[in-house]
Amino acid sequence: MLSKLGLFEALLFASGEPVERKRLMEILSIGDQDLALLIAQMEDVCVEPTRGIMLRIVADSLQLVTKPAAADLVLRLTAGRQYKISKPTLEVLAIVAYKQPITRAEVEEIRGVKCERALLTLLEKGLIVEVGRKDSMGRPILYGTTENFLHHFNLRSLKDLPLPG
């Protein structure tokens, strides 16, 4: 019979996508502490050089990913590269990430140029999302980052964002 760790690994492997902690606890019928223990055990196992995968923790989700050392080979297998974001778009994303929730006008005030196109691109890529409306004239849309944003930059939470200056 498989151990809890084996079942935990199987679930993450089968999903491929990030799985929420809550969901894992439900399926495995375990509590917070047990899950934390499983995560620690999994990280210990994955740290071995004989393993090609590792655990990625983003926000409240867990995911199995290949190790950076295997990146070259994996890229040869998938024959692809991850999409790149242009510098101006990345600037807009940085402003949204640090100042969220923020309106388009506020982003434009900081950058000094229009940024409608960049915001649309970021919305399409699922890196930002509308999080509400500002209580001011015209009730402009407020933007914030998504969990996909954390995945894209491999951040556990917004607190892990690099500090400017």
Added chain:
Amino acid sequence: MTEVEIDCENFAGSLTKLLRLLLDSELDIFALRLEHVVEQVVQAIMDAHTPLAVDEAGTHLVLCSTMLRLKSRRLLPVEDLRQTEASLHADDPALLSIVQGLTYESYREVVDMLENLAAESALLSPRGVVAYEALPSAGGSLQKVSLLTLVAAFEQAMRLRQPMVLEVSRPACTLAWGMSYVRQTIEAQGRVEFSCVFPLACSRLEIVMIFLGLLELVRLGEVLLRDDAAACYLESREAGQVA
């Protein structure tokens, strides 16, 4: 721009960072002896070994004068302060541009860090995920089919195929069913007009599932979409490559 490093009793770092912290009130301006700051800036400007360019020296002096001005304004009585803080930006375009410049500069610094993080993150691949650009090409013809065309064709299909029965769908009506139905239709008929993919008698849910199945097959590269002048056509990838 060459940064001037400041080292005071309660701050160590660049001059621009110091001003940013003061403007954001994250550092108490009254706890800072500005004469020490100015002395260090003047020293850096006058440094015989590495003299600063005139424009850079000018910028640093403006930053110093901004700090002095900020401190003097904050020494005003509270009521006056409210007025002056409110009009601080409005009546001083130079200060406004400095504040904007500093804020913008800080985000530009972050962009490089974010790029590095994204590059590191790109080295980690989850299971079964094919990178964005590695998805099989839909043969180039997909680029000629706009989303609006697809939506228009879908709406037309919805209009033409009014449900003949109550909206009670079979349990088998899933995305997998939709994909399988599109595959079978294309295999049987070869090139199919978009609106003809949907069966004559079907529920709205079935139409939606067939449409989603079709989109999934296009994403997987199994089906090609071609947009002729008259209509939008579907065909299998193999047939498209032969053509």
